[in-house]
Amino acid sequence: MTSIPSNTLHTDNYLNHTRGFMSWAFTLDHKRIGVMYLVSVLVAFFFGGMAALALRTHLIAPGTEMLSEDAYNQMFTLHGAIMVFLVIIPSVPAALGNFVLPIMLGAKDVAFPRLNLFSYHLWVIGAIFFLMSLFTGGLDTGWTFYTPYSTDTASAMGGVIPALTGAFILGFSSIFTGMNFIVTIHRLRPPGMTWFRMPLFLWALYATAVIQVLATPVLGITLMLLIVERAFGIGIFDPALGGDPVLYQHFFWFYSHPAVYIMILPAMGIISELVSVHSHKHIFGYRFIAFSSIAIAIFGFLVWGHHMFVSGQSALLNVIFSAITFSVSIPSAIKVFNWLATMYKGSISLNAPMLYALSFIFIFTIGGLTGLHLGTLATDVHLHDTYFVVAHFHYVMMGSALFAMIGGMHHWWPKITGRMYHELTSQIGAITVFIGFNLTFFPQFMLGSQGMPRRYHDYTGDMWLPETVELFHTYHFWSTIGSYVMAAGFFLTAGYLVHSIFRGKLAPANPWGGRSLEWQCTSPPPHDNFAKQPTVGDCYDFSVLRWDEAEQGYTWREDVPRPGEGDRDPYEKGELE
Amino acid sequence: MSVLDTISISSLAAADALPGRGFWMPERASTVAGDVDFAFNLITWISVFFFVLIVAVMAIFIVKYRRTNGREAEQTVTHHTALELTWTIIPLILVIIIFYVGMVGYLDLRTSPVDAYEVRVTGQKWFWTFEHPSGCIEVDVLRVPVNRPVRLVMGSDDVIHSLFIPAFRVKQDVVPGRYTTLWFEATRTGTFDLFCTEYCGTGHAQMVGHVIVYDEDEFDDALRECREWIEDIDDAQLHLAGANLFNRCQACHSLDGSPGIGPSFLETHEYFHDRRERDMIDGTRALVDENYLRQSILNPRWNTVAGYQPGQMPVFQGQLSERQLRSLIEFIKRLDEIELDDRGRPQVLSPDQIRELGGDSPNDAGAEQ
Numbered sequence: 001m002t003s004i005p006s007n008t009l010h011t012d013n014y015l016n017h018t019r020g021f022m023s024w025a026f027t028l029d030h031k032r033i034g035v036m037y038l039v040s041v042l043v044a045f046f047f048g049g050m051a052a053l054a055l056r057t058h059l060i061a062p063g064t065e066m067l068s069e070d071a072y073n074q075m076f077t078l079h080g081a082i083m084v085f086l087v088i089i090p091s092v093p094a095a096l097g098n099f100v101l102p103i104m105l106g107a108k109d110v111a112f113p114r115l116n117l118f119s120y121h122l123w124v125i126g127a128i129f130f131l132m133s134l135f136t137g138g139l140d141t142g143w144t145f146y147t148p149y150s151t152d153t154a155s156a157m158g159g160v161i162p163a164l165t166g167a168f169i170l171g172f173s174s175i176f177t178g179m180n181f182i183v184t185i186h187r188l189r190p191p192g193m194t195w196f197r198m199p200l201f202l203w204a205l206y207a208t209a210v211i212q213v214l215a216t217p218v219l220g221i222t223l224m225l226l227i228v229e230r231a232f233g234i235g236i237f238d239p240a241l242g243g244d245p246v247l248y249q250h251f252f253w254f255y256s257h258p259a260v261y262i263m264i265l266p267a268m269g270i271i272s273e274l275v276s277v278h279s280h281k282h283i284f285g286y287r288f289i290a291f292s293s294i295a296i297a298i299f300g301f302l303v304w305g306h307h308m309f310v311s312g313q314s315a316l317l318n319v320i321f322s323a324i325t326f327s328v329s330i331p332s333a334i335k336v337f338n339w340l341a342t343m344y345k346g347s348i349s350l351n352a353p354m355l356y357a358l359s360f361i362f363i364f365t366i367g368g369l370t371g372l373h374l375g376t377l378a379t380d381v382h383l384h385d386t387y388f389v390v391a392h393f394h395y396v397m398m399g400s401a402l403f404a405m406i407g408g409m410h411h412w413w414p415k416i417t418g419r420m421y422h423e424l425t426s427q428i429g430a431i432t433v434f435i436g437f438n439l440t441f442f443p444q445f446m447l448g449s450q451g452m453p454r455r456y457h458d459y460t461g462d463m464w465l466p467e468t469v470e471l472f473h474t475y476h477f478w479s480t481i482g483s484y485v486m487a488a489g490f491f492l493t494a495g496y497l498v499h500s501i502f503r504g505k506l507a508p509a510n511p512w513g514g515r516s517l518e519w520q521c522t523s524p525p526p527h528d529n530f531a532k533q534p535t536v537g538d539c540y541d542f543s544v545l546r547w548d549e550a551e552q553g554y555t556w557r558e559d560v561p562r563p564g565e566g567d568r569d570p571y572e573k574g575e576l577e
Numbered sequence: 578m579s580v581l582d583t584i585s586i587s588s589l590a591a592a593d594a595l596p597g598r599g600f601w602m603p604e605r606a607s608t609v610a611g612d613v614d615f616a617f618n619l620i621t622w623i624s625v626f627f628f629v630l631i632v633a634v635m636a637i638f639i640v641k642y643r644r645t646n647g648r649e650a651e652q653t654v655t656h657h658t659a660l661e662l663t664w665t666i667i668p669l670i671l672v673i674i675i676f677y678v679g680m681v682g683y684l685d686l687r688t689s690p691v692d693a694y695e696v697r698v699t700g701q702k703w704f705w706t707f708e709h710p711s712g713c714i715e716v717d718v719l720r721v722p723v724n725r726p727v728r729l730v731m732g733s734d735d736v737i738h739s740l741f742i743p744a745f746r747v748k749q750d751v752v753p754g755r756y757t758t759l760w761f762e763a764t765r766t767g768t769f770d771l772f773c774t775e776y777c778g779t780g781h782a783q784m785v786g787h788v789i790v791y792d793e794d795e796f797d798d799a800l801r802e803c804r805e806w807i808e809d810i811d812d813a814q815l816h817l818a819g820a821n822l823f824n825r826c827q828a829c830h831s832l833d834g835s836p837g838i839g840p841s842f843l844e845t846h847e848y849f850h851d852r853r854e855r856d857m858i859d860g861t862r863a864l865v866d867e868n869y870l871r872q873s874i875l876n877p878r879w880n881t882v883a884g885y886q887p888g889q890m891p892v893f894q895g896q897l898s899e900r901q902l903r904s905l906i907e908f909i910k911r912l913d914e915i916e917l918d919d920r921g922r923p924q925v926l927s928p929d930q931i932r933e934l935g936g937d938s939p940n941d942a943g944a945e946q
Binding site for chain 1: 598600601602603612613616617620621623624627628631632634635638639642643644648649650651652653654655656657660661664665668669672673675676678679680681682683684685686687702717735736737739741743744746747748749750752753754755757768769770772773774775776777778779780781782783785786787824886887888889922
């Protein structure tokens with residue numbers, strides 16, 4: 001067992017198994033598809049981030065003339081659309097999920113490898129359509145495409161139809177990934193892995209996949225209707241044509257609220273893994289965490305109306321939606337408390353993945369708690385469409401979902417690349433990003449509760465009261481400074497990660513002491529992952545592992561039989577399911 | 578609920594003692610603001626409590642259980658149903674309380690008193706028009722009486738807008754094709770911000786106005802002034818009065834020739850001055866005279882200047898008095914006499930300043946067409 005080299009970078013592995021551009025672009029290997037997704041998502045993240053920096057720089061002071069009104073409006077639309085459709089939604093499931101999910105199951109691949117490749121190609125085509133919208137008149141509707149602004153050709157710019165087509169195609173990419181994961185988890189689990197022995201990341205991906213399959217078609221239909229209205233003037237949403245603009249908001253949020261959970265649920269799954277592995281301690285309250293993922297997926301479908309408290313929706317509907325909204329907060333709270341309980345009496349390694357996990361808990365707590373202000377009717381009326389909302393969803397979407405993705409990327413980086421990154425630099429990077437993030441977005445809570453509306457190109461003019469301008473200026477200034485700090489942290493991160501690919505130490509099979517199956521194959525994994533599907537035990541029981549100085553990683557203790565070998569547990573022998 | 582009521586009333590009392598902005602919220606200037614702030618503060622303090630609890634526990638664990646040489650994790654129970662139910666049920670009770678407080682406050686926000694003073698509001702790209710029952714029509718300035726419920730009946734002429742008055746804690750989307758309503762009762766006089774909070778395109782950030790709250794008797798004077806001041810401005814100064822109305826036009830029309838959604842008034846002024854004909858979008862040519870200006874303001878859909886998109890300008894038929902219309906026409910005709918600042922905005926004089934310029938000669942108002 002110890003004679004097998006744990007690092008295969010210089011022997012056969014999935015990276016060098018075949019060579020050439022075509023062997024990547026048309027690969028059926030889930031690991032390569034995952035890596036391509038990861039690279040694509042990070043490129044998109046770079047452009048979305050640059051747009052964000054341009055916006056923040058423009059807003060550093062009132063009256064800045066860096067961006068014209070139309071340029072500003074296009075810039076925030078671009079930022080939002082890229083970050084939502086091209087970055088966050090595919091980041092965890094499609095990039096990390098693709099790489100990790102089959103290996104965690106000990107499978108050779110997902111259930112439908114060709115469909116998986118097709119999902120990625122659709123992502124690329126969708127991204128091209130988004131780019132096209134820039135060259136066909138631009139896009140200034142905001143990522144929400146609210147009607148009648150978006151369907152009125154006199155209002156919105158010409159890039160609406162290409163962008164909608166892009167979002168439509170990306171939707172299919174998302175649906176296919178979801179279907180693939182559902183079938184894979186149902187059919188390809190290894191001996192010993194009952195539903196309640198799956199790593200929690202798989203539970204989260206499963207819950208996410210259910211939402212992707214059920215909610216995304218509604219988005220597709222909605223975007224189609226929008227295209228039909230804009231292109232052919234058929235009245236569906238535009239009151240001038242006999243339509244109803246609020247109907248669009250219902251359709252849109254029926255997808256886009258569950259989409260929030262498409263973004264956050266897999267992130268929570270990653271955190272469950274990170275907290276447990278890097279505390280070297282069994283996850284606390286496995287079933288509560290698993291069920292809370294399912295609960296969030298279900299409740300998530302019933303709360304879309306809380307985006308529309310001031311839309312003209314009836315007071316009764318508002319009250320109902322507000323009530324259901326609060327029910328979502330409970331499973332989220334359960335997860336946070338269970339993660340804390342997992343850390344109790346653990347042995348906590350403060351490496352980069354764990355720092356991102358701790359950042360997640362800190363930031364998600366703020367993001368979640370400020371959700372209470374927005375779910376509450378009386379306060380939402382004041383806070384709706386102000387910077388308070390901007391701050392809230394950046395705490396949840398960026399500080400939580402995206403930070404978890406980055407944490408997960410650091411966690412699985414040795415597995416993906418076969419290299420270790422420089423530990424101290426990565427810690428500095430994680431802390432810089434954390435500080436920058438909070439400095440950027442915390443002032444926006446005050447900005448919003450003091451009344452600053454979203455999507456404003458400027459905050460001065462003839463009708464602005466001087467005290468208001470002065471107050472907003474202070475908060476905007478610090479927010480912009482924070483965005484520079486965060487950008488510095490991200491560039492540092494990009495720097496050491498790229499450096500590690502060329503100069504990093506060779507990674508052991510199991511650098512962190514993880515127990516799930518991906519840590520039992522080599523780094524990077526061979527083309528087929530496992531020669532024979534292994535039998536699994538309790539993937540959070542870390543007592544079977546020990547640190548091996550020669551290996552610079554964790555190995556299986558010689559005195560403990562592997563699952564399926566000993567006589568420990570009928571589940572592990574595959575006798576019971 | 579009686580306990581909550583008491584707290585809520587005492588927080589209202591505190592609101593009156595506390596004039597300016599707080600750390601979180603702007604000044605409170607309406608009857609509902611106290612209740613909204615009570616809900617906000619309640620949630621904020623609950624949040625602060627849980628945040629501090631979670632972060633403190635996390636920090637203690639990080640310090641205490643940090644992985645150092647030879648320290649391994651201790652095995653503890655992997656689940657504890659009673660404990661987990663506890664931290665399920667306590668938050669559940671708290672959110673039920675929060676929901677209830679928020680719902681009660683919201684229903685107060687939605688239920689307007691029957692005897693409210695009504696103002697008609699129209700949102701258009703990118704300005705607000707406020708129409709009082711007495712006939713006063715103003716742009717971007719909403720004048721209301723103090724201590725009297727005011728109900729806004731709102732509609733949009735183009736896309737969705739949203740009216741937001743932070744000091745009153747009220748907001749409502751303004752949707753084309755239907756009316757939405759909003760009510761408030763201001764509790765103190767002064768000038769407050771009014772914003773559009775639903776993204777509506779290029780000029781969204783300039784769709785900003787004021788709410789001015791008056792004492793009851795001052796309010797009547799203000800409305801009379803709003804209605805009548807332009808009637809007794811001398812013809813000689815009428816173009817200066819036009820500068821007062823220009824704020825409705827400035828989102829689309831510049832005065833210094835710089836490009837905009839619509840043609841610059843400077844161009845129009847030059848055409849008028851030289852009595853030239855202008856190329857229109859339908860291929861015809863139109864002579865720029867008083868009738869052209871009148872038609873273009875009241876019913877701009879009749880035609881569009883070549884090079885611009887039709888349908889952009891709202892219809893002003895019925896929104897301007899004859900004298901107001903004439904002052905705008907004079908404003909364009911005599912644009913060369915208007916002083917512009919370095920941002921290309923006209924010098925705007927108050928009605929009294931304009932009257933002073935004109936001396937005491939009686940006016941002979943009348944339609945010129």
